[in-house]
Structures are given as structure tokens and as C-alpha cells.
Amino acid sequence: MDLSASTLILFPPLDRENGVLVFDTTLLEKQPNLPTQFMWPHEDLAYAAEHELPDPPVDLKGFFNGDQEATGFAAAQIRTACLSHGFFKVVNHGVDARLVHAAHQHMDAFFKLPLSRKLSIKRNQGSLCGYSGAHADRFSSKLPWKETLSFTYKHANEPGRLDVVNYIKSSLGKEFEGAGYVYQKYCEEMKNLCLAIMELLAIGLGVERSHYRKFFEDGGSVMRGNNYPPCKQAGLTLGTGPHSDPNSLTILHQDEVGGLEIFADNKWQAIRPRPDAFVVNIGDTLMALSNGRYKSCVHRAVVNKERVRRSLVFFVNPKEDKVVRPPEDLMGREEEREYPDFTWLDLQEFTQNHYRADTTTLQSFVHWLYSNTKTQP
Numbered sequence: 001m002d003l004s005a006s007t008l009i010l011f012p013p014l015d016r017e018n019g020v021l022v023f024d025t026t027l028l029e030k031q032p033n034l035p036t037q038f039m040w041p042h043e044d045l046a047y048a049a050e051h052e053l054p055d056p057p058v059d060l061k062g063f064f065n066g067d068q069e070a071t072g073f074a075a076a077q078i079r080t081a082c083l084s085h086g087f088f089k090v091v092n093h094g095v096d097a098r099l100v101h102a103a104h105q106h107m108d109a110f111f112k113l114p115l116s117r118k119l120s121i122k123r124n125q126g127s128l129c130g131y132s133g134a135h136a137d138r139f140s141s142k143l144p145w146k147e148t149l150s151f152t153y154k155h156a157n158e159p160g161r162l163d164v165v166n167y168i169k170s171s172l173g174k175e176f177e178g179a180g181y182v183y184q185k186y187c188e189e190m191k192n193l194c195l196a197i198m199e200l201l202a203i204g205l206g207v208e209r210s211h212y213r214k215f216f217e218d219g220g221s222v223m224r225g226n227n228y229p230p231c232k233q234a235g236l237t238l239g240t241g242p243h244s245d246p247n248s249l250t251i252l253h254q255d256e257v258g259g260l261e262i263f264a265d266n267k268w269q270a271i272r273p274r275p276d277a278f279v280v281n282i283g284d285t286l287m288a289l290s291n292g293r294y295k296s297c298v299h300r301a302v303v304n305k306e307r308v309r310r311s312l313v314f315f316v317n318p319k320e321d322k323v324v325r326p327p328e329d330l331m332g333r334e335e336e337r338e339y340p341d342f343t344w345l346d347l348q349e350f351t352q353n354h355y356r357a358d359t360t361t362l363q364s365f366v367h368w369l370y371s372n373t374k375t376q377p
Contacts, residue, residue: 021140023133023147024115025229034233037136037143044142044241044300049261049270055081057277061092063196071203078197079204082290085264086244086282086297087271090197093278095189100253100275103186103312106179107225110149110172111310118147121171126352128152128222129167139356145237145303149225153187156218164223187223190251190314194221197249197280205290207327212289216248219318228259228301228309239301239309243358245283246351246365247344249316250297252279257309263298284362285317285344291326292338298359320345339366 021037028035058077062070081088110118115133123130125137129151134143151167164187168180198212228239239259254260254273261268262281271279281297303309318324325341339362350365351357 021134021136021143022115022119023136023143029232034231034236037141038134038145038237040142040236040238040241044238045235047268049268049302051267051269052272053087053262053264053269055088057089057091057274058200059092060090060094060196063200064092064094071200075200075203078200082201082204082282082294084295085262086287086295087262087264087299088280089271089274089277090193090280091274091277093193095193095278097276099182099186099189100312102182104253104255104310106176106182107149107227107310107312109179110176110225111147111227118149121149123150128352130171142241144240144301145231145234146226146228146239146301148227151183151223152220153191153223154220155191155216183223186312187221187314190223190316191221193278194249194251194314194316197251201286201290201294205293205330207330211327215289215322216316216318219248219316219322220320221317222247222315224313224315226301226309226311226313228303230306230308231303232305234303234305237303239303240299241358242298242300244296244298244361245281245315246285246347246357246361247283247315247317248285248289250281250283251314251316252281253312254279255310257304257307259301259304259309260311261300261302263300268300283315284365285324285347287362288324288339288342289326291330291335293330296362317348318344320348340369342369 058074060074063074078088118131121130122137123132131147131149133147134145136143151164153164157163162184164184165177165180168183169177195213195216198216199209202209202212231237242263256273256275258270258273260271260279262271281299282294284296287294287296321343323341323343346369347365350368351361354368355361355364
């Protein structure tokens, strides 16, 4: 059959070797219709956020200055948010705005590289580091309209040990060495911020102030840049589907383009970008560490029809072999455990190799954990 250019039927580009979709927006934009792999079901797309979450940001200035009254007020704000929906913003966090700006600039430069260059550091199955286009290497439907760059950071790095610099330089070449130093510093600042927040979380729960801080001091985190290109049929897809994060704490910085929404008070609510603030949300692991008191935040990201959106994300995790259980001084004499003991490595393996994170990840993980325990010889 002879097809003229005007009637040519286009198909999504494929990786010929592995047979998976390649997230090449220059070709995807030429499709007359959105490829079915990117279409999300109605229940995930429904109920657009008509309102912005009204929660005032948490001011950390008094905490860092040792002001007891301000610290108590900040802890109470965080407690209220975490008991309800697991989300809050922080301002006066001590992170230099110039560092945040530089981190965004370097991430922009990476995502503007030719696709072949980005694919040269493609993230492998089960790995936490590298480039991913729409997570098409893991899934074949409900693909997110985004691409990501991820790498790991160890909290207990020895002074002068530059794991992030070395990864960026070895993966992308010497010309990205400057970016490596920016992200090394950014991760160090995020670690310091997360440990401060851990103190406030503990105060809000009424447990020993340093409990969670100590638990996460030797942990490891994942740094990720998200790139959400414009999509002409944005109403049919999502940048990230509804889910709660499996990790403990997520610290995110948005650019000026909105798109983040959280589910609170039985409706989706938009989070307005604020350049001087970090967005913080509770993940499943911290929900288990609080015996279900603090709620893992259900959220999603919508895409824009005309503008690209980018964000920087720091996923906080404990050391892989640490046992996740709530502190003894949190549990009442007759209070039952909501979740069994597990390690972060267990949950990480589950979400990387067996399950796609959604709104019921922790419950599904517990079921999987019990099933695996029963089948052990």
C-alpha cells in the first residue's frame, strides 16, 4: 500500500535491541494522537485540582537559632500536617539560593543533551543510578510523561570523599565535573536539612529528640532530576501517577511551572511553586517508623501543554540493613504494631523488582513480606 506523507501513520520510536519505547519527545510530538502507552485511566486523571493547599510554610529560622518557642511552633505545624496528609513546605532552611539555582541550571543542561548521550548512561534494571525515559524500561503502560536522572548519596561519607562528583564525571565526562561538585554540595545541604526535619518530626511525636536524626545519620539517599516536557494532549497523561513515596522523606524544589498536586481533605490540591521554599513529604518508611501516626503523602504531577517543568528531588532513606520499627517511647503499653519489622533493603527490592509504587505500596509490601516469610524453608 502506497502511503503519502499526508497519510503516513507514525508509531512511537523503539529501542530495536530491547523492544521498549524510547522517550524521544521530538518524535512523539509528531504523533497525531498520544501513544496508548502514555494514557492513564480516568480514575487517575479525574478531579482536577481546583484549589491550592492553604497550609502556611514552616519557618525554620528559629529552630536553627536555638529558639525553643519557635522550635516548638515549627514542630507543632509539622505534626498537624503529618497527622493529616503528610506534606508541608519549609522556608528559611539555610540552603543558599545560588546553589539551588546552579543545581537547576546543570540539570537543564543535562536534559538538553542529545537523546543518544542521555541513553549512554541509561539506568539498568534494579539500579538506582542513571537516566530513565518515561520508565519505559520497567513498564509498558501508564507511562509517565517525563525523563529522569538519578544518583545516590551516602550520608556518612568521609570528608573529601566525592562520590557524586566521581559518578557524574565518570558517566558524563570531564565537562560535567562542575555539575558534579554542585550536586555533591547540594546533597550535603539536603542531608543537613533532612536531619533537622527529623528532629522536628520527633519533637512532634513526643519521642526523644535525636531518635530519628541518629537513625538516618548513616543512611543513604537518592538525588533525582525530573524533566516534564510539554504535551499537547496533557489531559490524557500524567507526569507522575498517584502514589506515595516508598522512602522515608522526600525534599523537593520546584521550578516556577506548577504541576505538583497532593490528595488532602478528599480532593486533589495544587502546590504553588515558591522559589525560597522546599516541599517536604512523608514516605511509607517514615509512616512505619511512626506506627502509622504520620501519613505517607499521596501525590501526582500533571504536565503542561506549553511549558517544560523541572524539579529537583532528594529521597531520604535509612541505611539498607537497619530495622525499621517505631521507637519504644512512642508505643503505648497496649498499642499494636501497624507494620512488621523490615529493612529498607527489603522495601527497596520490592519496589524496584516486584511492584510499581502506587497509593497502597506499603500494604502490598507487608503482604509480600509475610508471604515470602511463610515460604522460607
